[in-house]
Amino acid sequence: MSEKRLYPRVAATLPAVIADEDGFRYKTVALNASSDGLCIQCDTAARNIFTPGGSFIRDGRPVELYVWLDLPNNGQLSARCHITFSRRIARDVCQIGMRYMDFDQEGYNKLLQFIESSASSNETCSAHISN
Numbered sequence: 562m563s564e565k566r567l568y569p570r571v572a573a574t575l576p577a578v579i580a581d582e583d584g585f586r587y588k589t590v591a592l593n594a595s596s597d598g599l600c601i602q603c604d605t606a607a608r609n610i611f612t613p614g615g616s617f618i619r620d621g622r623p624v625e626l627y628v629w630l631d632l633p634n635n636g637q638l639s640a641r642c643h644i645t646f647s648r649r650i651a652r653d654v655c656q657i658g659m660r661y662m663d664f665d666q667e668g669y670n671k672l673l674q675f676i677e678s679s680a681s682s683n684e685t686c687s688a689h690i691s692n
Contacts, residue, residue, distance in 0.1 A: 570595040571679040576631040577601055579657075581624070585610055591630055596673060598645065598660040599630065608647060608655035617644035617657075626659060632675045638668035 575591040579601060587607045591599045608615070617624045623643035631637050642659035649655045 569676075569680065570600075571676050573679060575633075578629045579603075579611070580627045581611055587611075591628075592656065594630070594672065594676065596669075596676060598642065598658060599628070600656055600658045601628075603655050603657060605649065605653050605655055608649070608657065611657060612644060612647040615647045615649065617647045625662070626657075628659065630672075632671055634678075635671040635675045638664060638671050640664035640668065 570593040572593045573591070575594065577589050577591045577599075578586055579589060580586045587603060587610075589601045589603050589607075591601050593600050603611075611617075611626060612624060623645065625641060625643050627639065628642055629637055629639045640661045641663040642661055644657055645660050646658040647655065
């Protein structure tokens with residue numbers, strides 16, 4: 562089954578820090594990233610701080626978070642995001658999906674370089690496995 566996303570995602574475990582508008586910060590990992598957004602993993606307590614009861618809409622708008630994402634060999638990017646989904650996947654494990662709203666051009670270029678290099682690495686690995 563091929564991926565039918567407009568913005569292909571790269572599966573990776575990337576160190577990240579997210580923060581809400583009240584200043585609550587949480588160290589976590591991003592499970593994947595694309596040029597449009599990312600998905601992080603957190604525990605239920607943190608999820609309930611960012612999205613109480615899983616609700617990611619506040620005052621009729623998606624909740625906004627700030628993210629600092631460490632990209633291997635590309636440094637760190639920081640972005641303002643809004644939450645697109647919040648789901649519980651195990652007893653104390655949740656995922657929060659975010660879409661980038663704003664970050665500087667240098668950060669975006671770093672992200673694109675990371676995605677391109679990761680995608681080409683995955684293609685090389687797939688080619689070696691199928692041979």
